[in-house]
Amino acid sequence: MNFPFFIAKRYFTTKKSSSFVHIISWVSLFGVSIGTAALILVLSVFNGFEDLVLSMYNSFDPHLKITSAEGKTFNPNEAKTLLLTVEEIETSALVLEEKVLLKYQEKEYIATAKGVSDEYLELTNFNSLLVDGEYINGFESNNVAVVGRGVAYYLSMGIGSMFEQLSVFMPNRNSTTLLNPSTAFEQSAVLPVGVFGVQAEVDAAYIITPLLFVQQLAERDNEVSAIEIKLKDEGQMIALQKQLQKVLGPKYMIKNRLQQQEFLYKILNTEKLAVFLILTFIMIIATFNIIGSLSMLMLDKKKDISTLRSLGCTVQDIQSLFFKKSMLTIVLGTGIGLIIGLGLAFLQQTFGFISMGGGSFVINTYPIAIAFLDVLLVSVTVFIIGVLASWYPAKLLGRKLFKK
Numbered sequence: 001m002n003f004p005f006f007i008a009k010r011y012f013t014t015k016k017s018s019s020f021v022h023i024i025s026w027v028s029l030f031g032v033s034i035g036t037a038a039l040i041l042v043l044s045v046f047n048g049f050e051d052l053v054l055s056m057y058n059s060f061d062p063h064l065k066i067t068s069a070e071g072k073t074f075n076p077n078e079a080k081t082l083l084l085t086v087e088e089i090e091t092s093a094l095v096l097e098e099k100v101l102l103k104y105q106e107k108e109y110i111a112t113a114k115g116v117s118d119e120y121l122e123l124t125n126f127n128s129l130l131v132d133g134e135y136i137n138g139f140e141s142n143n144v145a146v147v148g149r150g151v152a153y154y155l156s157m158g159i160g161s162m163f164e165q166l167s168v169f170m171p172n173r174n175s176t177t178l179l180n181p182s183t184a185f186e187q188s189a190v191l192p193v194g195v196f197g198v199q200a201e202v203d204a205a206y207i208i209t210p211l212l213f214v215q216q217l218a219e220r221d222n223e224v225s226a227i228e229i230k231l232k233d234e235g236q237m238i239a240l241q242k243q244l245q246k247v248l249g250p251k252y253m254i255k256n257r258l259q260q261q262e263f264l265y266k267i268l269n270t271e272k273l274a275v276f277l278i279l280t281f282i283m284i285i286a287t288f289n290i291i292g293s294l295s296m297l298m299l300d301k302k303k304d305i306s307t308l309r310s311l312g313c314t315v316q317d318i319q320s321l322f323f324k325k326s327m328l329t330i331v332l333g334t335g336i337g338l339i340i341g342l343g344l345a346f347l348q349q350t351f352g353f354i355s356m357g358g359g360s361f362v363i364n365t366y367p368i369a370i371a372f373l374d375v376l377l378v379s380v381t382v383f384i385i386g387v388l389a390s391w392y393p394a395k396l397l398g399r400k401l402f403k404k
Contacts, residue, residue, distance in 0.1 A: 024289070024292065024293045024296055025293045025297065025329065027289055027293070028289040028290045028292075028293040028329055028333070029329050029332060029333040029336075030333070031286040031289050031290075031333070032283075032286070032287075032290070032329065032330060032333025032334060032337060032382065032386070033333045033334075033336040033337040033340060034337065034340075035279070035282065035283040035286050035337065035382070036283075036333065036334050036336075036337025036338060036340075036341060036378060036379075036382050037337040037338075037340040037341035037344070038279060038341070039276070039279050039280075039283070039337075039341070039378045039381075039382075040337070040338065040341025040342060040345060040374070040375065040378055041341050041344060041345055042275055042276075042279060043272065043275075043276065043371070043374040043377075043378070044341075044345045044368050044369060044370050044371070044374065045366055045367070045368060046268075046271070046272045046275065047272075047368075047369035047370070047371050047374065048349075048366065048367025048368045048369045049268075049367055050268045050272070050369070051367065051369050052363065052367050053199075053264070053268065054261075054264075054265075054268075056198055056199040057198075057199065057202075057261050057264065058257060059124065059125075059128070059129060059198055060124065060129075060198045060202050061257050061260050061261065062093075062123060062124075062228035062229055062230055062257070062260075063229055063230055063231045063234060063237050063256065063257055064228075064229040064231070064237065064240065064241055064244070064254055064255070064256055064257075065226050065227070065228050065229070065254070065255045065260055066079060066226060066227040066228075066229070066244070066248070066252050066253070066254050067225065067226045067252065067253050067255070068225075068251065068252060068253070069250060069251055069252055069253045070251060072225060073096065073220055073223040073224060073225050074223065074224065074251075074252075075222055075223060075224075076094055076222075076223075076224045076227055077222075079227055079248060079252060080092070080094075080227065082247055082248065083227070083229070083244075086240070086243075086244070088231055088232055088233065088236055088240050089229055089230070089231060089232070089240075090230045090231060090232045091119050091122050091123050091229075091230050092119060092123070092227055092228065092229045092230070093116055093117045093118075093119040093120040093123045093227070093228050094116070094117040094119075094211055094224045094226075094227060095114060095115065095116050095117075095120070095211070095224055095225060095226045095227070095228055096114075096115040096211055096214045096215055096218070096220065096223065096224045096225050096226075097112050097113070097114050097115070097214075097225050097226070098112070098113050098115075098170055098214055098217070098218050099111075099112055099113075099170075099171075100112070100113045100168050100169060100170050100207075100217075101168075101169040101170075101185075102151070102155060102166060102167065102168060102169075102207070103166075103167040103169065104155040104156070104157060104164070104166050104167070105155075105156070105164070107154070107155050107156055109151060109154045109155050111148075111151050111204075111205060111206060111207055112205050112206050112207075113145075113168060113170075113206075113207055113209055113213075113214050113217075114206050114207070114208050114209070114214075115209050115210060115211040115212070115213055115214025115215060116208060116209075116210070116211055117211045118137055120208075120228070121135055121137050122230075123228060123229075123230045124230075126146075126196070126208075129196045129197060129198055130146070130194050130195070130196050131149055131194075131195045131196060131197045132194060132195045133146070133192075133193050133194025133195055134193050134194050135193075135194060136193065136194075136208065136209065136210055138193075139191075139193065141191070142209075142210040142212045142213040142216075143188065143189060143190045143191060143213060144190055144191050144192075144193045144209065144210070145166065145190040145191070145192055145193070145207045145208060145209045145213075146192075146193060146194040146195065146196050146207065146208045146209075147166070147192050147194075147195055147196075147206075147207045147208075148195070148196060148197070148198075148202060148203035148204060148205065148206045148207065149195055149196065149197040149203040149204075150200060150203035150204025150205070151203070151204060151205075151206070151207055152192075152195050153204075154204070157192060157195075164192075165189040165190070165191060166189060166190050166191070166192050166207075167187065167188075167189050168187070168188050168189065168190055168217065169185045169186070169187050170185060170186045170187075170217050170218055171185060171186075172185055172186050173218070173219055186217050186218070186219070188213070188216075188217050190207075190209060190213065196208070211224070237256050237257065238256060241254050241255075241256050276377075280381055280385075283381070283382060283385055284385055287385050287386065287388075287389035288389075290326060290329065290330070290386065290389045290390060291389050291392070291393050293326075293329070294322060294325070294326045294390060294393050294394060295393050297322065297325070298322055298393070298394075319394050320394075322390075322393075322394045323390050323391060323394035326386070326389070326390035326394065327386060327387070327390055329386075330382070330383065330386030330387075330389075330390065331383075331386075333382075334379060334382045334383065334386075337382070338375065338378075338379065341378075342370065342375070345368050345370050346368075346370070348365070348366060348368045349368040349369075349370070352364065352365030352366075353365075354366050
Protein backbone atom coordinates (compact mmCIF):
# COMPACT_ATOMS: atom_id res chain seq x y z
CA MET A 1 0.00 0.00 0.00
CA ASN A 2 1.17 3.53 -0.74
CA PHE A 3 2.72 4.83 2.51
CA PRO A 4 1.31 8.43 2.40
CA PHE A 5 -2.14 7.04 1.64
CA PHE A 6 -1.89 4.55 4.52
CA ILE A 7 -1.07 7.36 7.00
CA ALA A 8 -3.74 9.60 5.47
CA LYS A 9 -6.34 6.87 5.99
CA ARG A 10 -5.19 6.46 9.60
CA TYR A 11 -5.56 10.21 10.20
CA PHE A 12 -8.97 10.13 8.58
CA THR A 13 -10.36 7.33 10.74
CA THR A 14 -8.56 7.91 14.06
CA LYS A 15 -10.08 9.89 16.90
CA LYS A 16 -6.85 10.43 18.80
CA SER A 17 -6.35 13.97 17.50
CA SER A 18 -7.69 16.81 19.62
CA SER A 19 -11.47 16.84 19.81
CA PHE A 20 -11.67 20.31 18.29
CA VAL A 21 -9.70 19.31 15.18
CA HIS A 22 -11.77 16.16 14.90
CA ILE A 23 -15.03 18.16 15.07
CA ILE A 24 -13.82 20.64 12.44
CA SER A 25 -12.92 17.73 10.15
CA TRP A 26 -16.44 16.30 10.40
CA VAL A 27 -17.96 19.75 9.89
CA SER A 28 -16.01 19.96 6.61
CA LEU A 29 -17.34 16.58 5.51
CA PHE A 30 -20.87 17.62 6.48
CA GLY A 31 -20.54 20.85 4.48
CA VAL A 32 -19.41 19.01 1.36
CA SER A 33 -22.27 16.52 1.71
CA ILE A 34 -24.95 19.17 2.14
CA GLY A 35 -23.58 21.28 -0.71
CA THR A 36 -23.49 18.29 -3.07
CA ALA A 37 -27.02 17.22 -2.10
CA ALA A 38 -28.29 20.79 -2.60
CA LEU A 39 -26.78 20.97 -6.08
CA ILE A 40 -28.36 17.66 -7.08
CA LEU A 41 -31.79 18.60 -5.71
CA VAL A 42 -31.91 22.10 -7.20
CA LEU A 43 -30.79 20.93 -10.64
CA SER A 44 -33.30 18.06 -10.53
CA VAL A 45 -36.12 20.47 -9.66
CA PHE A 46 -35.08 22.75 -12.53
CA ASN A 47 -35.08 19.72 -14.84
CA GLY A 48 -38.56 18.85 -13.61
CA PHE A 49 -39.91 22.34 -14.25
CA GLU A 50 -38.19 22.42 -17.65
CA ASP A 51 -39.79 19.12 -18.66
CA LEU A 52 -43.16 20.32 -17.39
CA VAL A 53 -43.07 23.62 -19.29
CA LEU A 54 -41.74 22.06 -22.48
CA SER A 55 -44.31 19.26 -22.35
CA MET A 56 -47.07 21.88 -22.34
CA TYR A 57 -45.57 23.69 -25.32
CA ASN A 58 -44.71 20.44 -27.10
CA SER A 59 -48.32 19.30 -27.00
CA PHE A 60 -49.05 22.23 -29.33
CA ASP A 61 -45.77 22.48 -31.28
CA PRO A 62 -44.99 19.92 -34.02
CA HIS A 63 -41.70 18.06 -34.34
CA LEU A 64 -40.90 19.99 -37.53
CA LYS A 65 -42.47 23.09 -39.04
CA ILE A 66 -41.99 24.11 -42.67
CA THR A 67 -42.52 27.77 -43.60
CA SER A 68 -41.68 29.90 -46.61
CA ALA A 69 -38.38 31.78 -46.71
CA GLU A 70 -39.70 34.21 -49.31
CA GLY A 71 -43.05 35.32 -47.92
CA LYS A 72 -45.78 34.75 -45.38
CA THR A 73 -47.64 32.05 -47.34
CA PHE A 74 -46.90 29.49 -50.06
CA ASN A 75 -48.57 26.83 -52.16
CA PRO A 76 -48.03 23.54 -50.31
CA ASN A 77 -48.49 21.11 -53.21
CA GLU A 78 -44.80 20.75 -54.11
CA ALA A 79 -43.60 20.30 -50.53
CA LYS A 80 -46.53 18.03 -49.63
CA THR A 81 -45.73 15.71 -52.53
CA LEU A 82 -42.11 15.39 -51.40
CA LEU A 83 -43.13 14.72 -47.80
CA LEU A 84 -45.25 11.74 -48.86
CA THR A 85 -42.06 9.92 -49.90
CA VAL A 86 -40.39 10.29 -46.47
CA GLU A 87 -40.99 7.15 -44.41
CA GLU A 88 -39.97 8.73 -41.09
CA ILE A 89 -42.99 11.09 -41.19
CA GLU A 90 -46.07 9.76 -39.40
CA THR A 91 -48.40 12.56 -40.47
CA SER A 92 -48.39 16.18 -41.60
CA ALA A 93 -50.99 18.95 -41.50
CA LEU A 94 -51.50 22.17 -43.46
CA VAL A 95 -51.82 25.36 -41.40
CA LEU A 96 -52.76 28.96 -42.19
CA GLU A 97 -52.50 31.53 -39.39
CA GLU A 98 -53.99 35.04 -39.55
CA LYS A 99 -54.52 37.79 -36.99
CA VAL A 100 -58.22 38.44 -36.41
CA LEU A 101 -60.53 40.59 -34.31
CA LEU A 102 -63.07 38.54 -32.39
CA LYS A 103 -66.40 39.90 -31.21
CA TYR A 104 -68.63 37.97 -28.87
CA GLN A 105 -71.76 39.72 -27.65
CA GLU A 106 -70.42 43.12 -26.50
CA LYS A 107 -66.77 42.14 -26.01
CA GLU A 108 -63.89 42.27 -28.51
CA TYR A 109 -60.51 40.58 -28.51
CA ILE A 110 -57.54 40.26 -30.90
CA ALA A 111 -56.32 36.71 -31.45
CA THR A 112 -54.80 34.41 -34.08
CA ALA A 113 -57.07 32.22 -36.15
CA LYS A 114 -55.24 28.99 -36.91
CA GLY A 115 -56.84 27.17 -39.82
CA VAL A 116 -55.84 23.51 -39.88
CA SER A 117 -56.43 20.53 -42.14
CA ASP A 118 -58.11 17.33 -40.91
CA GLU A 119 -54.74 15.69 -40.12
CA TYR A 120 -54.11 18.22 -37.33
CA LEU A 121 -56.21 16.18 -34.89
CA GLU A 122 -53.87 13.20 -35.23
CA LEU A 123 -50.75 15.36 -35.31
CA THR A 124 -51.41 16.98 -31.91
CA ASN A 125 -53.75 14.46 -30.30
CA PHE A 126 -55.98 17.49 -29.84
CA ASN A 127 -58.74 15.61 -28.04
CA SER A 128 -56.44 15.41 -25.00
CA LEU A 129 -56.23 19.23 -24.98
CA LEU A 130 -60.00 19.81 -24.95
CA VAL A 131 -61.31 21.28 -21.73
CA ASP A 132 -64.93 21.26 -22.85
CA GLY A 133 -66.96 20.61 -25.98
CA GLU A 134 -65.87 18.84 -29.18
CA TYR A 135 -63.21 19.15 -31.87
CA ILE A 136 -63.99 20.76 -35.25
CA ASN A 137 -63.58 17.55 -37.31
CA GLY A 138 -66.92 16.26 -36.14
CA PHE A 139 -68.88 19.00 -37.97
CA GLU A 140 -69.72 19.27 -41.65
CA SER A 141 -69.66 23.08 -41.64
CA ASN A 142 -66.36 24.96 -41.90
CA ASN A 143 -67.72 27.78 -39.73
CA VAL A 144 -66.82 26.19 -36.40
CA ALA A 145 -63.98 26.85 -33.98
CA VAL A 146 -62.31 25.59 -30.86
CA VAL A 147 -61.18 28.55 -28.76
CA GLY A 148 -58.34 28.78 -26.27
CA ARG A 149 -59.24 28.92 -22.61
CA GLY A 150 -57.73 32.40 -22.31
CA VAL A 151 -59.69 33.69 -25.30
CA ALA A 152 -62.88 32.29 -23.81
CA TYR A 153 -62.08 34.02 -20.53
CA TYR A 154 -61.48 37.45 -22.09
CA LEU A 155 -64.67 37.18 -24.14
CA SER A 156 -66.65 35.87 -21.15
CA MET A 157 -67.65 32.75 -23.05
CA GLY A 158 -69.18 30.63 -20.34
CA ILE A 159 -70.43 27.08 -20.71
CA GLY A 160 -74.04 28.23 -20.90
CA SER A 161 -73.46 30.81 -23.64
CA MET A 162 -70.83 28.95 -25.63
CA PHE A 163 -73.04 28.10 -28.58
CA GLU A 164 -73.69 31.67 -29.72
CA GLN A 165 -72.02 32.94 -32.88
CA LEU A 166 -68.50 34.37 -32.62
CA SER A 167 -67.87 37.16 -35.14
CA VAL A 168 -64.48 37.12 -36.85
CA PHE A 169 -63.02 40.21 -38.55
CA MET A 170 -59.92 40.14 -40.74
CA PRO A 171 -58.28 43.03 -42.66
CA ASN A 172 -59.28 43.08 -46.34
CA ARG A 173 -56.13 42.56 -48.38
CA ASN A 174 -57.69 44.20 -51.44
CA SER A 175 -58.94 47.32 -49.66
CA THR A 176 -57.05 50.52 -50.48
CA THR A 177 -58.11 52.34 -47.29
CA LEU A 178 -58.98 51.40 -43.74
CA LEU A 179 -61.13 54.48 -43.19
CA ASN A 180 -64.29 52.77 -44.44
CA PRO A 181 -65.18 49.99 -41.99
CA SER A 182 -67.56 48.35 -44.46
CA THR A 183 -64.75 47.61 -46.93
CA ALA A 184 -61.69 47.55 -44.65
CA PHE A 185 -62.52 44.18 -43.07
CA GLU A 186 -63.69 40.79 -44.19
CA GLN A 187 -66.27 39.42 -41.78
CA SER A 188 -67.60 35.99 -40.99
CA ALA A 189 -68.89 34.08 -38.01
CA VAL A 190 -68.05 30.76 -36.41
CA LEU A 191 -69.81 28.56 -33.93
CA PRO A 192 -67.61 27.89 -30.86
CA VAL A 193 -67.90 24.15 -30.31
CA GLY A 194 -65.13 23.61 -27.76
CA VAL A 195 -62.53 25.10 -25.45
CA PHE A 196 -58.93 23.85 -25.31
CA GLY A 197 -56.17 24.35 -22.77
CA VAL A 198 -52.43 24.03 -23.37
CA GLN A 199 -50.77 26.77 -21.31
CA ALA A 200 -51.63 30.41 -20.64
CA GLU A 201 -49.70 32.00 -23.52
CA VAL A 202 -51.19 29.70 -26.14
CA ASP A 203 -54.67 29.64 -24.61
CA ALA A 204 -54.89 33.44 -24.76
CA ALA A 205 -53.71 33.69 -28.38
CA TYR A 206 -55.42 31.07 -30.57
CA ILE A 207 -58.68 29.82 -31.95
CA ILE A 208 -58.58 26.67 -34.10
CA THR A 209 -60.78 26.53 -37.21
CA PRO A 210 -60.91 24.43 -40.40
CA LEU A 211 -58.27 25.44 -42.93
CA LEU A 212 -60.84 26.29 -45.59
CA PHE A 213 -62.53 28.86 -43.33
CA VAL A 214 -59.35 30.92 -42.86
CA GLN A 215 -58.37 30.56 -46.54
CA GLN A 216 -61.74 31.90 -47.68
CA LEU A 217 -61.81 34.73 -45.14
CA ALA A 218 -58.22 35.77 -45.97
CA GLU A 219 -58.77 35.22 -49.71
CA ARG A 220 -55.77 32.89 -49.85
CA ASP A 221 -57.08 29.92 -51.81
CA ASN A 222 -54.66 26.95 -51.86
CA GLU A 223 -52.17 28.85 -49.69
CA VAL A 224 -50.80 27.96 -46.25
CA SER A 225 -48.41 29.60 -43.80
CA ALA A 226 -46.86 26.34 -42.60
CA ILE A 227 -46.76 22.56 -42.88
CA GLU A 228 -46.53 20.91 -39.47
CA ILE A 229 -44.97 17.46 -39.24
CA LYS A 230 -45.18 14.66 -36.70
CA LEU A 231 -42.42 12.03 -36.82
CA LYS A 232 -42.57 8.35 -35.98
CA ASP A 233 -39.39 8.71 -33.92
CA GLU A 234 -38.67 12.04 -32.21
CA GLY A 235 -35.01 11.06 -31.90
CA GLN A 236 -34.61 11.51 -35.67
CA MET A 237 -35.86 15.11 -35.54
CA ILE A 238 -32.53 16.90 -36.07
CA ALA A 239 -31.28 14.48 -38.74
CA LEU A 240 -34.54 14.60 -40.68
CA GLN A 241 -34.61 18.39 -40.47
CA LYS A 242 -31.25 18.57 -42.24
CA GLN A 243 -32.37 15.98 -44.78
CA LEU A 244 -35.59 17.83 -45.62
CA GLN A 245 -33.78 21.16 -45.86
CA LYS A 246 -31.49 19.72 -48.54
CA VAL A 247 -34.43 18.25 -50.45
CA LEU A 248 -36.72 21.30 -50.28
CA GLY A 249 -33.99 23.85 -50.87
CA PRO A 250 -33.58 27.49 -49.77
CA LYS A 251 -37.17 28.45 -50.63
CA TYR A 252 -38.30 26.90 -47.36
CA MET A 253 -37.31 27.22 -43.70
CA ILE A 254 -37.57 24.16 -41.48
CA LYS A 255 -37.59 24.59 -37.71
CA ASN A 256 -37.44 21.78 -35.21
CA ARG A 257 -39.29 21.82 -31.91
CA LEU A 258 -36.35 23.41 -30.08
CA GLN A 259 -36.07 26.26 -32.60
CA GLN A 260 -39.79 26.99 -32.50
CA GLN A 261 -39.42 27.90 -28.81
CA GLU A 262 -35.79 29.05 -28.98
CA PHE A 263 -36.26 31.96 -26.56
CA LEU A 264 -37.95 29.72 -24.01
CA TYR A 265 -35.12 27.17 -24.15
CA LYS A 266 -32.55 29.97 -23.69
CA ILE A 267 -34.40 31.29 -20.64
CA LEU A 268 -34.63 27.86 -19.04
CA ASN A 269 -30.97 27.04 -19.68
CA THR A 270 -29.82 30.48 -18.49
CA GLU A 271 -31.79 30.18 -15.25
CA LYS A 272 -30.41 26.72 -14.61
CA LEU A 273 -26.84 27.89 -15.31
CA ALA A 274 -27.26 30.91 -13.01
CA VAL A 275 -28.52 28.78 -10.12
CA PHE A 276 -25.73 26.25 -10.67
CA LEU A 277 -23.08 29.00 -10.58
CA ILE A 278 -24.59 30.52 -7.41
CA LEU A 279 -24.61 27.17 -5.62
CA THR A 280 -21.08 26.46 -6.88
CA PHE A 281 -19.94 29.77 -5.42
CA ILE A 282 -21.54 28.79 -2.11
CA MET A 283 -19.65 25.48 -2.33
CA ILE A 284 -16.40 27.40 -2.87
CA ILE A 285 -17.09 29.42 0.28
CA ALA A 286 -17.86 26.19 2.13
CA THR A 287 -14.46 24.80 1.14
CA PHE A 288 -12.82 27.29 3.49
CA ASN A 289 -13.84 24.76 6.14
CA ILE A 290 -11.68 22.23 4.31
CA ILE A 291 -8.74 24.61 4.19
CA GLY A 292 -9.13 25.45 7.88
CA SER A 293 -9.61 21.82 8.87
CA LEU A 294 -6.54 20.66 6.94
CA SER A 295 -4.38 23.50 8.27
CA MET A 296 -5.36 22.79 11.87
CA LEU A 297 -4.72 19.07 11.41
CA MET A 298 -1.24 19.74 10.01
CA LEU A 299 -0.40 22.04 12.90
CA ASP A 300 -1.72 19.43 15.32
CA LYS A 301 0.51 16.80 13.74
CA LYS A 302 3.82 18.73 13.87
CA LYS A 303 5.42 16.04 16.04
CA ASP A 304 4.25 13.34 13.63
CA ILE A 305 5.77 15.26 10.72
CA SER A 306 9.12 15.43 12.55
CA THR A 307 8.96 11.69 13.24
CA LEU A 308 8.13 10.91 9.62
CA ARG A 309 11.00 13.13 8.46
CA SER A 310 13.36 11.19 10.72
CA LEU A 311 12.11 7.97 9.17
CA GLY A 312 13.12 9.23 5.72
CA CYS A 313 9.93 10.81 4.37
CA THR A 314 10.45 13.64 1.92
CA VAL A 315 8.58 16.94 1.82
CA GLN A 316 6.62 15.57 -1.13
CA ASP A 317 5.53 12.59 0.98
CA ILE A 318 4.27 14.90 3.73
CA GLN A 319 2.40 17.07 1.25
CA SER A 320 0.90 14.00 -0.43
CA LEU A 321 -0.12 12.56 2.94
CA PHE A 322 -2.23 15.54 4.02
CA PHE A 323 -3.53 16.17 0.52
CA LYS A 324 -4.84 12.60 0.33
CA LYS A 325 -6.35 12.88 3.80
CA SER A 326 -8.28 15.98 2.70
CA MET A 327 -9.34 14.29 -0.55
CA LEU A 328 -10.74 11.37 1.46
CA THR A 329 -13.01 13.92 3.16
CA ILE A 330 -14.00 15.34 -0.23
CA VAL A 331 -14.70 11.97 -1.82
CA LEU A 332 -16.67 10.64 1.15
CA GLY A 333 -18.59 13.91 1.50
CA THR A 334 -19.42 13.92 -2.21
CA GLY A 335 -20.56 10.30 -2.05
CA ILE A 336 -22.80 10.94 0.96
CA GLY A 337 -24.17 14.09 -0.69
CA LEU A 338 -24.99 12.21 -3.88
CA ILE A 339 -26.78 9.50 -1.91
CA ILE A 340 -28.78 12.08 0.07
CA GLY A 341 -29.57 14.23 -2.96
CA LEU A 342 -30.53 11.38 -5.27
CA GLY A 343 -32.45 9.65 -2.48
CA LEU A 344 -34.54 12.74 -1.69
CA ALA A 345 -35.05 13.41 -5.41
CA PHE A 346 -36.24 9.84 -5.96
CA LEU A 347 -38.62 10.03 -2.99
CA GLN A 348 -40.06 13.32 -4.26
CA GLN A 349 -40.35 11.92 -7.75
CA THR A 350 -42.13 8.80 -6.48
CA PHE A 351 -44.27 10.09 -3.62
CA GLY A 352 -44.34 13.89 -4.09
CA PHE A 353 -44.22 14.63 -0.36
CA ILE A 354 -43.29 18.32 -0.86
CA SER A 355 -46.30 20.15 -2.31
CA MET A 356 -46.37 23.38 -4.31
CA GLY A 357 -48.85 24.88 -1.86
CA GLY A 358 -52.09 26.59 -2.71
CA GLY A 359 -53.38 24.37 -5.50
CA SER A 360 -53.58 26.96 -8.29
CA PHE A 361 -50.58 25.55 -10.19
CA VAL A 362 -50.84 22.92 -12.93
CA ILE A 363 -49.29 20.31 -10.61
CA ASN A 364 -49.59 19.75 -6.87
CA THR A 365 -46.00 18.80 -6.01
CA TYR A 366 -42.55 19.96 -7.06
CA PRO A 367 -41.56 18.16 -10.27
CA ILE A 368 -38.30 16.22 -10.30
CA ALA A 369 -36.24 14.91 -13.20
CA ILE A 370 -32.88 13.29 -12.44
CA ALA A 371 -30.31 13.66 -15.23
CA PHE A 372 -27.10 11.60 -15.34
CA LEU A 373 -25.16 14.52 -16.82
CA ASP A 374 -26.14 16.70 -13.85
CA VAL A 375 -24.89 14.04 -11.43
CA LEU A 376 -21.62 13.84 -13.36
CA LEU A 377 -21.32 17.65 -13.52
CA VAL A 378 -21.89 18.06 -9.78
CA SER A 379 -19.41 15.28 -8.94
CA VAL A 380 -16.69 16.74 -11.15
CA THR A 381 -17.32 20.30 -9.90
CA VAL A 382 -17.14 19.35 -6.22
CA PHE A 383 -14.06 17.19 -6.87
CA ILE A 384 -12.23 20.04 -8.64
CA ILE A 385 -13.12 22.50 -5.86
CA GLY A 386 -11.90 19.95 -3.31
CA VAL A 387 -8.60 19.39 -5.14
CA LEU A 388 -7.88 23.12 -5.25
CA ALA A 389 -8.87 23.60 -1.60
CA SER A 390 -6.68 20.69 -0.48
CA TRP A 391 -3.64 21.17 -2.68
CA TYR A 392 -2.64 24.70 -1.64
CA PRO A 393 -2.56 24.34 2.17
CA ALA A 394 -1.01 20.86 1.88
CA LYS A 395 1.78 22.20 -0.29
CA LEU A 396 2.41 25.44 1.61
CA LEU A 397 2.14 24.18 5.20
CA GLY A 398 3.77 20.87 4.36
CA ARG A 399 6.94 22.65 3.19
CA LYS A 400 7.05 24.99 6.19
CA LEU A 401 6.43 22.32 8.82
CA PHE A 402 8.90 19.92 7.19
CA LYS A 403 11.72 22.48 7.58
CA LYS A 404 11.06 23.06 11.27
